[in-house]
Amino acid sequence: MVRRRVVKALRESSHAVADRWVELQLAQAGPRAGFDGRELREEADALITALAGGLDSDLPVHQVVNSHQELRRAVVDLSLRRVREGATPTATSLAVLALKEAVLETLQAATDDAAELYTAALLINRLLDAAGALSFDTYVEGREEIIRRQSRQLLGLSTPVVRLWRHVLAVPLIGTLDSARTQVVMENLLEAIQQDQAKVAIIDITGVPTVDTAVAQHLMQTVNAVRLMGADCVISGIRPSTAQTIAQLGIDLSKILTRARLADALAEAIQLTGEPVHEAAVPR
Incomplete structure (x- = not known):
């Protein structure tokens, strides 16, 4: 009975609840948050409609938020939007929880029965606590996904593939070579x-500060993958200190063609392509 009354109040007073929720969010965020009142209102309308639909279903209260597709989607969309806007996870959860106050104010105005109001408050608290937890989890997952994507983009930018010659590519590596970057x-x-x-393909490691067993293993994996594609691989940038370290570690690079300088590697690569080229055209 109380559940139906809550649904009825949400649907009949949806505009008032939405207006009040937007007002509370703007008050919480402050004038510098940069929230658009119109967008907040659209979010409010979508979430309140979904909330009423979830309560009007046959789902138990503790399953409504996570099992009612429309309500779950409304909470998730709100959280992901806040991620893109740069809001904090706490602020995002508080925004969802602020809906409690807006809904309870509407229910208080709709009934004088204290017992019924108390039961309705418990229902709303349980429901919106679950929504707040979902919004927090969604925010964290969304933020982590953005960070992973940005990290991957930065890795891509830090490892460009350069065309040096016809049929000859080079990857100049700078910094540490770990599994993700490999x-x-x-x-x-x-x-x-x-x-x-x-x-x-030329892999130039002039900018790699240290070469240890892990780095050598990563290089071997890359070389093997290149060979599976039907191409030869040359590693350049083998400095005296690097060569000494590799020898001391007992790392076997005997099956990999290596050159001290990128220019030497390019000259070797052109010879491997089997294409004639004027001697003066090869950089020294």
């Missing part, structure tokens, strides 16, 4: 080999 290097290089029909 994967990006490998993906970018293999795609470029396929697109350019490259015959030789």
